Amino acid sequence: MLNFSGQTKKRVVNLGNRGRPINQTGSKSFLEQSKIQRLQREEQRQREKSGLVLQSHIRRYIDLTNSGEELKLEWISTSGKWHSEQEWAKWLLQFEFLCKWTLTRQPVPELELQLKLVNSSLHEHTFSLTPRQFNSLINSLSVLIEKVDRRKDLANDQKVEITEECIIIIHYLLEQYGTFESSKVPNLISYLSKFIITNQVSKLVKRDVIDMVFKINTHDSPENFLVFLSIPNLFVDSNYGILHLNIIRNTLSSPEVNLDNLGRSALVNLLVNYLTIHGKEEPFVDEDYYFVGSVLDVITFSIQKVDDEYEDEEDYNPKEKAGVGVLPVSSTVIDTIQMLYTSEFTKQAISHFTSKSSDDRLSKAALQIFSTLIFFYPPSKSKLCMLITITPNSYKWFYSKLVSHPIFAAIVKAATEENHDYLKKENLDEVYKFIPDKASIEFFWKAIYTFEELYSYWLIVSNDLESFQDDKLSLEEVSNFLIFLRALCLTLIFFSGISKNYFHQFDKLKSISISLLNQLYMKNLRLRFLPDDFWKPKELTFNIDGLLQIVAEEEEKRISEMDIDEEPNYEEYDSIFNSMNSSNIRRSKVFVASSSDTLAKSEVLKKLPFFIAFKDRVKVFQSLIELDKQRHMNVNPFSFVTSKLQADIRREHLLEDAFNSFHNSGSNFKQSLQVSFFNEYGQEAGIDGGGITKEFLTSVVTEGFNPSNDLHLFKETLSDNQIYPNDDIYKSIHIGKDLEIQQERLLYLKFLGNVVGKCFYENVLIDVSFAPFFLNKWCNDNMKNSINDLNYLDNELFLGLMKLLKMPESELNELDLNFTINEKVDGKNYLFDLLPPNGENIKLSSSNKLSYIHQISNFKLNQSLHIQTKYFLEGLYEIISSTWLSMFDSFELQMLISGGESDVNIADWKENVEYGGYFDDDITIKYFWEVIAEMSAEERFKLIKFVTSVSRAPLLGFGSLSPRFGIRNSGRDIARLPTASTCVNLLKLPDYQDKELIRSKLLYAIYTEARFDLS
Template sequence: MLNFSGSTKKRVVNLGNKKQGYGNKSFLEQSRLQRQERELSKLKEKSAVVIQNHIRKYLVLRQLSSEVINNWLDFNIESREDWNSWIVKFIILCKWYLLKQKSDVTNQVLQLFNERVHDPPFEVNGETLNGLIQSLNFLFSKIEDLSVLDELFTALNGLISRYGVDHSDSVISNLIKYVKLDDKNTDNTIDLIFKINMHDSTNDFFNVLTLDVFDKPNKDYTSILRNEITPNDKTFSGYTQSSLITILYNYLIIQGDGDVFIQKDFEFIGSILEHVHCTLRLNDEDDMDIDEESIANTEVVIITERMSNTLDRLYSSSFVQGAVNLLKNQDPKSRNLALKILPELVNLYPPLKGKICMLLSIIPNCYTWFYETIQQHELFDIFINSKNDYVKVEDLEHLDKHSMESFWQTVFLFEESYSYWLIVSNDLESFKDDKLPLSKVKILLEFLKTVCLTLIFINDSTLFPQFENLKSISIALLKQLYIKNLRMKFLPRDFWFPKKLIFNVDLLLSLIAEEEEKRIQGLNEDEDEVDVGFSRRVKPSVPRDAATKLEVLKKLPFFIAFKDRVKVFQTLIDLDKQRSTDFNPFFYDEPRLTAKVNRDTILEDAYAAYHHQGANFKNRIQVEFYNQYGREIGIDGGGITKEFLTCVVKEGFDPNNAYELFKETFTDNQIYPNDKIYEIIHVGMDQEFQQQRLDYIRFLGMIIGKCLYENVLIDVSFAPFFLNKWCNDNMKNSINDLSYLDRELFVNLMKLTKMTNDELESLDLTFSINIQIDSKAYVFDLLPNGSNLHVNSSNILNYIHQLANFKLNQSLRVQTRYFLEGLFSIISSSWLSMFDCFELQMLISGGESDINIDDWKSNVEYGGYLDNDPSVRMFWEIVEEMTPQERFKLVKFVTSVSRAPLLGFGSLHPKFGIRNSGNDTLRLPTASTCVNLLKLPDYQDKKTMKEKLLYAINTDAGFDLS
């Protein structure tokens, strides 16, 4: 019953499983927490007990260690047994006690050990000695305190110095660590390392030679390296290129300048160089002195000048001669050793490789020996007798790899040294019998042709060691001999043409067109593409055969017919013109680059109008000619432009014009820059006028570029040594090119090489040139302080080369640079690199001394005439009766160009035309040069026609007869 009075008792039911005193947490959770608290408390108690036990043990051990150490320190040695026991206890101390002691305690122990070992009561036997060294080395590896390391080193040094060492793992690696920490005791530490030498790890011992701690020769070290060290093929395989160079450098320092190189030296150096595949460069060396292409795929190691001076010993006459003696040795091991050394030295440091090549060049019959050695190998027969233009992989795979490697190393060394000889020798001595006679050179060229094409078509470093270096020098040497043949003409004209290799010019043109366009547009940036020269790369999708043939065009252009290369050149120009048209579709409606040119001041007016245009000078120009009667009537449809260009060329390159920008050679009247400009600039006279002359020279470079760009042939002959710089990236001319400048000077200089020392001294020649400028004498030194350096038999060759360099390079450098700036603003330098200097001359002015009349007649279009009309037959009879000069004048009268088209009249656009201009026999023949059209009245009389034709072409009336 319910009680409504309010006093009824309440029954509380705990539905949440809660108890008083535990907040809101469940009973189970609280139980878990209490259990954890009890367990943690027990763990703390247990840990405390463990720590207490460890502390007790530590204190006991410390006390024991102290007692052991003190007992050892106080140990009285009266017998050998006592001595051995004392040593054994020391070994135990090193392994178990000393690492836990403070430095002062460890030092106290080591000091006592060093005192007793320094003057031992008894000897230490071998087994105990090894234990001592191992225990000391163990401490050495664990301790960092320098004072302790000093005592440890003293202990090790004392033991090893007194007793030697049979085996000692890792001691040297710890000593190297010590060297790096303590530079005060370096010499003693290195001494100890060399005492241990190969009794420790081979690798550890050679690691010390990677340290920069050697600064003077050491006979003891040299003896150890020569007599106790025998590196094998794998000794240096794991080292970086920089470490290998340091090892080589330190070996040379240790050996010293005064010592003669012996067989052991060559073996040690050869074992290092076998693994060296880098190029050295001084840390402050000018990059312009390095052939970047030749080291593109090679690691570059930077060295100091001190290292360079030491490594220079490898290029000394004694070392090179010793290596050459090994090379000529009948023992295969000696020859292989030389081939490890000499080829790598050639690649190692480009500024010094000339020393090796020079020393080889003065060894009698050296090149003959190389040639005969190469000729005896079966590979030579494979290449020389190949029915194809290059050898295929399957023809080489069956050969012994080691034999092939030795062969190609020999070939490489020969090519490098022979290339040097061709540079320093003149044409009169290049093929002397004690060098390499011409008969053998011709066979060598057959071999080289096949080698170069094989290296281009087969890119396989497993078949050709140092592939890039071998390829580079093979191509360079072949080019040198090609250029020498241009001068000396010892080969038939068809020698350079491939046997079976066919160059599809149309395919090459299409590839060049595609890639040149992509290059210009900047779309061809794939890193995996292949360099071909004209564009930067060819995509991998391009057939390998086509890509390699493009490489031939770039690197060995003379393998491709001249006319085919002219087609490539003209295609590149057409592409460039097409880009201008595509860029501006209204190009033909644009105002052209106009100029008003007076016939009396052609050069000045042309310069004023166009010299500032730069690359814009490629665009169409429009010229109005003026003479004493006023403006000439002709309308410029292209003919006046050609007339303008030829007139500027005639005036600008005339050596007798007011500016005297160019000169003529003594014998052939060929044009080259006036060297007086350089001389006047050099002495600091009339700088403003000389700058104006240089600006005119740059403009004339633009004019020549425009002539090439517009396919306008000009009647001017440039000196080959000047043209060399157009097509070979401003190359340096050599002594052989001096014959083009002054044949008499060249011959007289060659006579100097035959004179005795007394005869040379009687001439009182110095390394200087006396020059007259405005009646005042100036001295130009060929070398620093050259006027005080007298010429004698020891330096006569250097004098001749320095004189040739001054005449052909130095005195023309600034003028040539300005000219090429103008030329290359219109025509890319890479386009001209397809031609040699003589081909470039043909590209400029045509190659024939007369006109091919049959070709002319076969490529004429008639208007108002038939090809069998009497007037037409009379015209061609008259042409055949003309002199070559008259025929050239006739061609100029019609086309504004005095030369026949380079690729024949079939390539002339528009075609050469002859149109019937009526029956008025009183009229003279006229021409529309813009369309190459001769307007020929129907004279019906041969005599009248001839008189009128000759009068018209000789009048030189400009465009008043148009």
């Protein structure tokens, strides 16, 4: 390398990085420094190059601006002085240039003057625009609107003035020339839409803009036109007609249009705008059903009414993605949407759907409409379902379409011929392969969802006597459909991907399928039209230990939500699970991730419990109680003394003393009780090791649920003497009579709820038969009963109401009934309004007799029992979680309360007895069992109560009794009576060695009811 001194030096490159030590503070090596220098030189060159380009652009911009100013003067001076078409074309090209480089920077007055000059010139010239000139002129004005909108120096009203001038010119061009087939005006609609959305233009100009957009429509782009059509309140101020409707329909049929890209608000607005143009008076034609069906097909949410319109226009966002949930809308929107729920629209859609002459496209559109309207506006769902229900044979049409479809056939075949409980994924994929038409698959899932929603409604409004009438489904058809529905529900639970690719309302399909299956299950409980083993799974097995683990985890999560600060005691749960004979299930300190199969079975337990054997559910129920006991056990680790709730109870005032002692305990009533009984002779003998608690609970139940006690808390049904809350309490509250006394009665009801919960908690069976309509509310947290449950309360009233359904109008008029009911309170008649405040003015007629029947049933079964049941359940749920009871139906719950057998299983009893001082072949024991076999069922139950304090055999058999039923030899003194230690379920039986002596002594002991004095 040469340097300025003229001397040469070698350039030494240290490639090995040797010699000079690396700077420990982080200095770069020579190669790194060279690389950085090269990058810096390259960056400098790029910067210089960019500077030159920028200078060139600036010079060009200045030149174009100067040229534009000169051209503007020439353009103004030549306006209207054209002598040939070439001069006219030149003038238009000059205007296009000025729009881009000059006019947008002009002061507002000058720009308005220049635009008016263009407008007047267009009106005055005699030359015609070519397609290219028309398109260029439209684009130039679009560019002008966009550039003016970006100017920071202009006020908003100034921008609007300029925009309106441009709109006037564009509107004239479109009026004069229309749109040429090859014309494209991209994004013009988007620019124009802003001024309508923000209400910045006058009504007159808004009308011009709308007309203009309809002429442009797809010449901008179908998507932009669709977004424009979804502007809220677009057509409120003007009248539009069939021409506009056809343009909208044609746009929606464009392959470029994808409604999924519209947000929830935009979809609703698109539908409302279309219906607004259509109007309420004009009949709907086939094209209307196509359009409405296409829009509703992509809607997955519901709407609800709010009082206010869009408070802020920023709330409008057509690109907001649609999702599941509820969209608040204005009352104006609701009023317009109601057009889709009118009888005219619905009946015509049904005729399209069921008519053999209707084409597939029209039938598909009707199904799209029904499948969305069912959930779109929930308050109108019942009206829609009613209109379809009263259409003769509509259900049979649905059913015939469903049963003939290959998917239906495949699920039924899997359930019957192949003995599968549900359809496996591979089986369904195989079925789909043989259905090449995807639309057919979509049609099936929409049809099954819609049918289930409709049929569920029918089961609610119909009674058991008319559910299977001729124009609906017959009993045989329902039985066949249940085979499909049973397998479908399990398929939806175990294989959640069954229809998501073909039907985006999967969650709604799953929900209604499970709900409908539960409805039909309850109907079968009343009518018994299915085989006894119908609900028994064919191959599906339920591992109770695995279910217990999942249920226990869910319970812990529920408790954690109630008390977020409470730290779970995982070691405690380990010991609980070990003590439940559950194969030593172990838990980590993080909840274990369960398999999808186990989670699915847990879902079956919660939503379709009847698929799991009753005794298995009882085991889960009792295990949850044991889990809860361990959680709430309050033990002093130093003294090992368990805290107890103590009370002295007088036999003559048992319910009163029990209430005063424990009604404020709440969930603490779960703790152990220490009760001392007092009779007319003083305190009764006996140490409470559990037996006295059982005696106390059963005694409180016997007195508290006795309809004849002083408080009259309960009544009995007329036919079966089943217990339910006294409706006089509600009636007295309603008329304002003795409110303090009614409040006290309600508190007693809550306490009795505690007591029943405590009986569950301590596994104490009680001899009370509750009415099914009352138990329904236990299982489903105060659910509403239907007209079918009225049969249990008052069969005569039920049959009388059914007669109304067959009465002609003339006979109904003679009855002179209205929507009120007379009820007696303390011997006086009071009028209760069924439809306040105008029930008295609504006369019974053919059009409202079904409503009248349901209102009477609702009053009797729900309204007049609500407050009493609410208090009772509050007390019950303080001890027993409502989710635990939901595993059982009302009849099973009665078995859980009082035992399910009408007699004792003697063989099970003998196999689960522990002897003390006896052997099973001793003569006294042999005679004892012979006497037991010869007793009546009532006597056997009395003996069980004598020993255990519970008048029923254990629900899961004597093997589940803890401690086991015991018989102990109490000596050879044959003068003594048998005694019992109920706390340990022990019968102390003298060694009588004489059969008749055993019989007489046992019967005497169990009938004297001497309670604990005997022991």
